[in-house]
Amino acid sequence: MKYALNDESPQILHIDLNSCFATVEQQARPLLRGRPLAVTNRLTVNACVIAASYEAKAHGVKVGMRLSEAKELISDLITVETDPPKYHYVYQQLARIMKSYSPAVTMKSIDEGIIDFHGTRQAINKRPLTAIGYEIKQRLRDDVGRWMKCNIGIAPNRFLAKTAASLHKPDGLDVITHANLRQVLADLQLTDLTGIAERNQARLNACGIYTPLQFLDASAKVLKNQVFKSIIGEDWHQRLRGWEVDNHSWGTKSIGRQFVMDDYHASEETVRSRLALLCESTGLKMRHKGLCARGISIHLRYKNGDHWQARKAFRSTFFSNGEIYRRATLLFNQHPRADYVVELGVTAYLLETSHSHQMSILDEVNREVRLTDAVDQINRRYGNYSVTFASSASAKNKIKQKIPFGSTRYFELLIQQS
Amino acid sequence: MENTVTLNKAVNVVAYYFKNTGARLKCFPKRMEVDGRRVEFTETGLRHPVQKGQQLVHVFDMTDGNADYRLEFDAKNLDWRLVSIADMSYGAPLMRET
Numbered sequence: 001m002k003y004a005l006n007d008e009s010p011q012i013l014h015i016d017l018n019s020c021f022a023t024v025e026q027q028a029r030p031l032l033r034g035r036p037l038a039v040t041n042r043l044t045v046n047a048c049v050i051a052a053s054y055e056a057k058a059h060g061v062k063v064g065m066r067l068s069e070a071k072e073l074i075s076d077l078i079t080v081e082t083d084p085p086k087y088h089y090v091y092q093q094l095a096r097i098m099k100s101y102s103p104a105v106t107m108k109s110i111d112e113g114i115i116d117f118h119g120t121r122q123a124i125n126k127r128p129l130t131a132i133g134y135e136i137k138q139r140l141r142d143d144v145g146r147w148m149k150c151n152i153g154i155a156p157n158r159f160l161a162k163t164a165a166s167l168h169k170p171d172g173l174d175v176i177t178h179a180n181l182r183q184v185l186a187d188l189q190l191t192d193l194t195g196i197a198e199r200n201q202a203r204l205n206a207c208g209i210y211t212p213l214q215f216l217d218a219s220a221k222v223l224k225n226q227v228f229k230s231i232i233g234e235d236w237h238q239r240l241r242g243w244e245v246d247n248h249s250w251g252t253k254s255i256g257r258q259f260v261m262d263d264y265h266a267s268e269e270t271v272r273s274r275l276a277l278l279c280e281s282t283g284l285k286m287r288h289k290g291l292c293a294r295g296i297s298i299h300l301r302y303k304n305g306d307h308w309q310a311r312k313a314f315r316s317t318f319f320s321n322g323e324i325y326r327r328a329t330l331l332f333n334q335h336p337r338a339d340y341v342v343e344l345g346v347t348a349y350l351l352e353t354s355h356s357h358q359m360s361i362l363d364e365v366n367r368e369v370r371l372t373d374a375v376d377q378i379n380r381r382y383g384n385y386s387v388t389f390a391s392s393a394s395a396k397n398k399i400k401q402k403i404p405f406g407s408t409r410y411f412e413l414l415i416q417q418s
Numbered sequence: 419m420e421n422t423v424t425l426n427k428a429v430n431v432v433a434y435y436f437k438n439t440g441a442r443l444k445c446f447p448k449r450m451e452v453d454g455r456r457v458e459f460t461e462t463g464l465r466h467p468v469q470k471g472q473q474l475v476h477v478f479d480m481t482d483g484n485a486d487y488r489l490e491f492d493a494k495n496l497d498w499r500l501v502s503i504a505d506m507s508y509g510a511p512l513m514r515e516t
Contacts, residue, residue: 028464028479029486029504085477089466145464382471 003220005178006156006242011117013129014153014161015098015136017090018170020111021051024090025080027145036061037078038070050082054170087111090144097139101125101132112165114158129154133173156242162194178242185212185240203227216240252289256297257281258345262398264303271341275332276392277385277399278346279325284384286348287376292319292356293348296327300335301343308335311349319354320372325389422504427452429489429500437462447478447489452500457482477501 017023021039026032036056040047045068052061052070056077061070071077091110098105102125104116117125125132133152140148153164155176164174167184176184190201190212207227209215215236223233235245257278263270275298286293297311310331318324328346356369375387385396433449446465450457463479463486478489488501 024464030461030463030481031486031504085468086464086466089464145462380471386471 002238002241002243004241005181007178008156008242010129010154010156010161010175010177011121012155012158012161012244013115013117013133013136014155014158014165015094015113015115016151016153016162016165017094017111018149018151019051019053019057020090021082021087022053022056023148024086025083026053027147028083028086030147032078032080033147035078036074036076037080038067039080039082040067041082043067043079043081090148093144094140094150097136097143101136112162114161130173130175137171137173157239157244158246159194159239160242163188163192166192166194176242181242182213182216185216188212190215200228212240252291252351254347254349255282255285255289255291255293255351256345256347257285258299258343259399260343261341264342265340268337270394271344272329272332273392273395274399275328275344275346276325276389277395278344279328280321280385280388280392281399282346282348283319283321283324284376284379286319286324286351287354287372290354291351292317292354293324294318294350294352295348296324296331297347297349298328298331299345299347300341302339303342304339306338308338310334313350317352317354319356320368321375321389322368324348422502424502425500426502427500429498431489431498447480447498450487450489450498450500457487459487 022037025037025039026035032053034055035053036059037053038049038056038061039051040049045066047067049061049063049065049067049070052063056070056074059074061073061077067079087110091107094113095105095107098107098113098115102115102117102120104118104120105113106116107113117129133154136152137150140150149171151165151169151171152173153161153166153176154174155161155164156178160176160181163184164176165172167174174184190196190204190210191198193212193215196204204210204215204227207218207222209218209227218227218237220234220237223237224231225233227233228236238245259274259278261271261274266274294315294317295311295313297309299307299309301307312327312331314327318327324346356372360366360369378387379385385392388396430451431447431449432451433447434445435448436443436445438444444465446459446462448459450459459480460483461481463481465476465478468475468477468490474493476491476493478491480487480489485503485505487503490499490501491497492499
């Protein structure tokens with residue numbers, strides 16, 4: 001436990017593309033520049049805004065808002081559907097630029113990443129990090145397009161670097177050090193800190209902490225025993241002082257896919273066809289990661305708002321689309337026919353490394369492996385779902401691959417699917 | 419997209435320009451002939467590759483100042499297709515979910 005502020009010169013640079021999808025769309029289509037724009041996964045009234053341009057944000061449009069609500073705020077709001085290959089291209093360009101400075105690059109999501117300059121300053125990055133930051137901004141404009149903007153934050157740890165990157169949007173560059181930390185925190189609200197939303201704010205308020213400065217001044221003991229009631233409190237204590245506690249990666253615990261029905265009065269047969277495609281998609285992701293699963297769960301949401309969920313763990317592992325669908329159907333058949341299904345999801349859990357390359361003593365298992373390999377090869381060559389279940393054929397054109405938030409684990413798959 | 423007219427028709431790109439982007443010199447369309455009409459591009463939006471199975475297609479988002487054009491260049495067959503045109507008449511009503 002370190003009680004003092006980290007007085008090391010900042011070595012972490014956080015890059016965040018501003019309103020990423022909206023900015024990329026405006027870059028791609030010059031006539032959209034300077035206009036209020038919302039990007040959604042589907043052009044329907046109930047779809048939610050997943051990115052809004054700064055012109056739209058100025059009128060109150062927020063990410064997560066329904067498209068119909070956004071249209072009420074701005075009558076001439078332009079709406080476009082997501083185009084994953086474009087975002088993937090920009091992501092690749094950003095990653096390429098970042099990796100040219102340090103091998104320690106972590107892409108946190110599709111639109112943000114971190115460069116750790118530790119160990120590189122003596123030999124190759126002798127300039128101040130602010131100069132490198134401005135150079136990255138220029139390279140992004142040169143390589144992708146002049147409308148591209150990014151926020152850059154420089155600080156001793158990842159948390160403070162992200163905080164610095166959110167201080168002046170759009171196109172800002174800020175540095176947080178031990179010298180200006182108190183001054184920066186004094187201008188922020190608790191909810192401006194990444195990881196502090198309504199619930200954590202309530203926890204802090206209940207212990208008499210109302211501002212980030214009070215949060216900074218709180219002792220590790222109070223944060224651990226009274227506020228968060230876990231080790232998380234100590235992590236916050238270190239994080240706020242500039243010590244690194246977030247430099248770890250998480251393994252994959254579950255893989256799945258969910259879908260909001262295209263028809264809110266869909267028949268049982270239609271729901272099954274969507275389920276089949278979701279199972280195929282789950283299988284594809286699982287094999288892409290070289291994993292197999294022992295457990296499957298499905299969840300349904302009905303039109304009346306009720307939810308239903310079932311899960312089952314099996315003794316044997318499975319990885320093929322057919323097996324995932326068969327086991328998911330076992331669960332699906334138990335669902336109460338209460339109302340129309342409006343949302344369904346499939347999740348595979350209890351993941352293990354796949355040993356499908358190891359020949360089995362059971363010939364039927366070998367046949368299943370060979371068949372799955374052959375189908376995957378065809379789909380890689382001609383695009384995913386070229387060979388698919390007959391039952392999911394009608395869903396093929398309805399369930400489109402959308403942009404994943406938070407993770408870039410399945411990007412290659414996503415591009416193959418598009 | 420709401421205001422987009424999808425054409426997907428073969429076109430002739432009759433002039434190009436080159437630009438230094440990062441480490442590489444890249445080629446962009448400058449002038450296109452479609453239906454006997456000549457379109458002069460004034461600005462490049464984005465050029466990005468798209469994988470269609472094993473086939474690689476380069477997508478160019480271009481504008482002539484009045485409309486945005488989406489062009490695809492097939493690097494294997496060396497042909498150009500005008501995929502869609504989007505003009506400035508935005509704001510068509512959204513589909514209502516059933």
